[in-house]
């Protein structure tokens with residue numbers, strides 16, 4: 145039977161125009177939908193029932209879709225399409241995922257089988273399931289979904305395709321393309337659910353930012369100094385920073401020209417850096433509002449390195465603690481705040497003395513808090529330029545400082561205004 149004969153049969157079954165059925169069928173077949181599924185979809189579209197499935201749901205705008213919808217029909221443009229293998233109920237299956245948009249908004253999707261569409265395609269998608277993912281509705285395309293070429297191209301406001309600067313990369317992104325220089329790369333072996341797995345880890349940079357990466361299919365060409373276009377990566381949060389993940393589906397192409405990577409860390413407002421979901425090697429300038437508890441002379445557990453209170457580690461119980469110096473200071477630049485963490489060396493610099501001096505001062509005062517108080521006296525109210533890795537987790541934003549210096553361009557007036565507001 146050819147398409148014509150199938151169409152004739154369907155048209156007479158459904159009592160609709162044969163030309164219309166042929167058009168619908170052709171659209172589906174163009175996306176490699178098997179003929180039996182295509183016929184079922186066309187049956188559903190024309191109200192003929194689909195072998196027990198529900199009839200095609202009403203067409204809705206993307207912005208209207210909520211998690212209360214069981215399934216929907218949408219007409220959308222494909223913005224991105226990433227490929228990934230995931231383990232689902234014990235099996236490895238290859239999925240496509242990305243974003244669709246129409247004139248009203250965007251929505252992410254997961255396609256559990258290959259429909260063959262690419263970024264830029266305009267589609268009418270019948271009977272897409274809606275599920276909640278990360279608090280938002282997401283479309284699920286499966287064997288009862290019909291995908292057809294839309295009658296007309298769908299106009300969208302969003303960029304079509306996955307190209308992004310690193311500063312615009314977010315955890316949860318899929319099907320992204322980046323043009324980067326590999327700044328660091330190192331082979332590692334990790335123990336995963338499938339035993340020992342070789343991976344390659346490192347840092348990527350462009351003019352806008354630096355981010356960590358993991359290549360799960362370690363490629364020798366992803367080597368320090370290489371300038372690469374990397375297509376089809378997905379992004380997940382790792383230690384509070386978006387991390388770029390390469391899979392067997394990612395395509396790596398050497399670039400003819402070097403990718404510009406700023407020597408200096410890009411200077412961002414705290415709000416921008418927090419909105420980016422964390423970044424490697426950024427610089428912010430703000431005023432120290434407060435030195436937090438747990439600063440100055442502290443005790444660490446020798447087993448895990450975490451701060452121990454009164455000789456007690458939360459994980460290891462009573463331990464022989466080790467003395468250390470640290471500062472956790474709240475920095476405000478008027479857009480947002482971040483907790484800046486100074487290590488022992490940077491703390492010694494702002495304190496004006498090392499661990500022995502701190503211990504001597506604490507002994508003399510019979511109070512460890514004098515160290516934190518003395519640090520607070522020196523830095524609270526001052527404007528500082530801070531460079532380091534900024535991470536974001538459920539408890540807020542932290543900036544692990546590599547540099548902490550008085551800002552040359554001292555926004556002192558701004559600081560006094562902010563402090564006055566805080567004092568009120």
Ligand SMILES: [Zn+2]
Pocket residue numbers: 445446447448449450457458459460
């Ligand atoms: Zn411990």
